[in-house]
Amino acid sequence: MASHIAAVGLRKSYWKGPNEVPVLRGVDLEAERGEMVAVVGASGSGKSTLLHILGLLDAPDAGTVLVDSQRIDNRPERHRDSMRNHLFGFIFQFYHLLPELTALENVMMPSLIRHGAWSYWKERRRIRHEAAELMQRVGLGHRLDHCPTELSGGEMQRTAIARALAGRPSILLADEPTGNLDAASGQGVLDLLRDLNRERELTMMLVTHDPHIAQQADRVVRLAEGRIEEWVPALL
Amino acid sequence: MYKYLLCWRYLRTRYIALASVISVMLGVATMIVVNSVMAGFSDKMRDRLHGVLADLVVESASFDGFDNFEEVMARVQEAGGDDVLAMAPTMETPGILKYRVGSGSMTRPVQIIGVRAAERARTGDFAEFLFDEKGEKVEPSFQVPERLKEISPAGARLKEIEGEPEDAFKRALQEQLEIQRRQQVPDQGAIIGYALGTWHPGKGQPDVYLAHLGTKISLAFPTSGKKPEAGFDEFTVVGFFKSGMSEYDSTHVYVPLEKLQKTRLLLGPDGKGAVNQIQIKVRPGTNLDRLADRLQPALDRLHPMFFKVWTWEQKQGPLLGAVAIEQSILNILLFMIIAVAGFGILAIFSMIVVEKTRDIGVMKALGASTSGIRGIFLGYGLLLGAVGSGVGMIGGLLFVRYINEIEKILSVVIGRKVFDDSIYYFDMIPTLVEPHTLIAIVIGALFIAVLASVWPAQRAARLHPVKALRFE
Known part of the structure; x- marks a missing residue:
């Protein structure tokens, strides 16, 4: 089966003064459509950098990123912006909800970015309805008009998940989505992600340093010394 | 769409930015008030300047003037056609005024203007500026009324017998x-400038009349003999000229044209006197510059005399120019207030960009473009400018609308008159709101607000999404 998203020979270094610090030293990784892949590794192993490059937030020094066998990392900035909006959904460890907006408006944000004023005005009811449905789906139908500061950690992450899904992406990139939650909330968020993965056939790249969470993915890979060191079957 | 939403939310939630809104508001309001008052003063001043001078003035190069003024007037009428409504020959000369005040005397340098009062009144607002001591209007005439003749000791005795x-x-x-009566009250009347016949004590005190109707005045002026010699004549004050322009009210003395011509030795053997100006009133709506250009060649053919045709604005060029420069400089200085507000916006925006760094990263992760992020902050700046200038405009217009009421309250609070009407001769503070000035101020404020947002907006737009997301 052809991979949905693939990284081929990704290399990335950072510079600390005159010293080059290699983070990725030739990463090859792929995920099939609907597959949930967990990337584990120690802190500083380059997990987040890999996720950022896959999600076109950062550019590799070398190597390519392919989606449906098409290279996407060398596209012009405007296309990459559009792909981040249409193709990818991002979930961050610290939720990163915009504090000026309500939970519902946060969820609507990908659609607001996609639409100009006029096209939003024409489709405002549909956009609002879909965002509200997503909030319903993550169990926060009663929190639509609440500000992020009025939500608990788990609720904020659920809102962030709803926001990640609002652009109808086919690939979800989650960076330590449970890292800032207690065990019960974390498990709840993970269950939600797993359900969405199955329901919507979403391809998921899940970065975590917690093996227990990683085990719930279809496949687990370990990133160490800037390379994918070993493939670990899930549920070991 | 997200840009508008975030601009609006930032405006509502970032209270620190309201500081820059207030600065813009105050700047705009101040500029509107100052410009309106200055435009009001300027407008009144132009009205008065125009009232003192006729629309066009034909002036001879020689101080002694020309005695063929009827021919000159005929040429003007011919060249000007229906556009010329009325003309008045005038003789203007510098001189010295002297009159008795109690046991002393008052001496002032003056501009003596010989006119035919009724004709002069037809060429401008001359008649509108003539008053008696009670502030009531008097006729444009140099005739000394009988009641004035009777107030002299000799006149009173004549009445008695x-x-x-x-x-x-x-x-x-x-x-x-x-x-004796003629010596005490000369038969020829004169209209003297209000400030020549009064004393202004200031501090809200009313003006004191030093010369009264019926006061004898003596005038000395150069005659047109071969050598420069002084001529001398006496007149009776029959009215005061009060235009509201201190430059004129403190120098102008109007006397009968023929009397001045005679005393200045400008009356020819044929009885024709010389004049050095012709005041011309033209049809309303006539382009004065074009008409002046039409008249000039017609008078050029009257060589060897030299004539110059002036519009009233050209005659008052230095004064009007000075007012315009004053207004421009004041506007530049006042615009600095808005420029300072601009720096406030720049500082506050820079702070907000730092505060919002991670949010900018999130928006980029969600697909916001560089131009979109730039647009948020430029839009925010524009919104701050729009709110500030909008509120400032309303505040400024309200202030202008109620400026006299505000002046009265301020006068009561500080215990002295803020606007002394005896200095300006205006009952109320004159204001004039010019739409083009209003638009220029508001657009200027918006421009400054947007300009001040450019650098922070550019900084926000150029933030690397990963660095922004990792920002602590």
Whole structure:
């Protein structure tokens, strides 16, 4: 089966003064459509950098990123912006909800970015309805008009998940989505992600340093010394 | 769409940014108030300047003027056609005014203007500026009224003996008293500038009349003899010229044209006198510059005399120019207030960009473009400018609308008159709101607000999404 998203020979270094610090030293990784892949590794192993490059937030020094066998990392900035909006959904460890907006408006944000004023005005009811449905789906139908500061950690992450899904992406990139939650909330968020993965056939790249969470993915890979060191079957 | 939403939310939630809104608001309001008051003063001043001078003035190069003024006027009428409504010959000369005040005397340098009062009144607002001591209007005439003649000691005595039986003694006395009366109250009247006949004590005190209707004044001026010699004549004050322009009210003395021509030795053997100006009133709506250009060649053909046709604005060029420069400089200085507000916006925006760094990263992760992020902050700046200038405009217009009421309250609070009407001769503070000035101020404020947002917006737009997301 052809991979949905693939990284081929990704290399990335950072510079600390005159010293080059290699983070990725030739990463090859792929995920099939609907597959949930967990990337584990120690802190500083380059997990987040890999996720950022896959999600076109950062550019590799070398190597390519392919989606449906098409290279996407060398596209012009405007296309990459559009792909981040249409193709990818991002979930961050610290939720990163915009504090000026309500939970519902946060969820609507990908659609607001996609639409100009006029096209939003024409489709405002549909956009609002879909965002509200997503909030319903993550169990926060009663929190639509609440500000992020009025939500608990788990609720904020659920809102962030709803926001990640609002652009109808086919690939979800989650960076330590449970890292800032207690065990019960974390498990709840993970269950939600797993359900969405199955329901919507979403391809998921899940970065975590917690093996227990990683085990719930279809496949687990370990990133160490800037390379994918070993493939670990899930549920070991 | 997200740009508008975030601009709006930032405006509502970032209270620190309201500081820059207030700065813009105050700047705009101040500029509107100052410009409106200055435009009001300027407008009144132009009205008065125009009232003192006719629309066009034909002036001879020679100070002694020209005696063929009827020919000149005929040429003007011919060249100007229906556009020329009225003309008045005038002789203007510098001189010295002197009159008695109690046991002393008052001496002032003046501009003596010989006119035919009724004709002069037809060429401008001359008649509108003539008052008596009570502030009531007087006719444009140099005739000395009988009641003024009677207030002199000799005049009063003449009145007394009017009813006595006619005999040789009475006739001799009457002749003698008539001579004395003429010395005390000359038969020729003069209209003197209000400030020449009054004393302004200030501090809200009313002006004191030093010269009254009926006061005899003496005028000295250069005659047109071969050598520069002084001519001398006496007149009776029959009115005060109060245009509201201190430059004129403190120098102008109007006397009968023919009398001045005679005393200045400008009356020819044929009885024709010389004038050095012709005041022309033109049809309303006529382009003065074009008409002046039409008249000039017609008068150029009257060589060897040299004439210059001026519009009233050209005659007052230095004064009007000075006011315009004053207004421009004031506007530049006041615009600095808005520029300072601009720096406030720049500082506050820079702070907000730092505060919002991670949010900018999130928006980029969600697909926001570089131009979109830039647009948020430029839009925010524009919104701050729009709110500030909008509120400032309303505040400024309200202030202008109620400026006299505000002046009264301020006068009560500080215990002295803020606007002394005796200085400006205006009952109220004159204001004029010019739409183009209003638009220029508001657009200027918006421009400054947007300009101040460019650098922070550019900084926000150029933030690397990963660095922004990792920002602590």
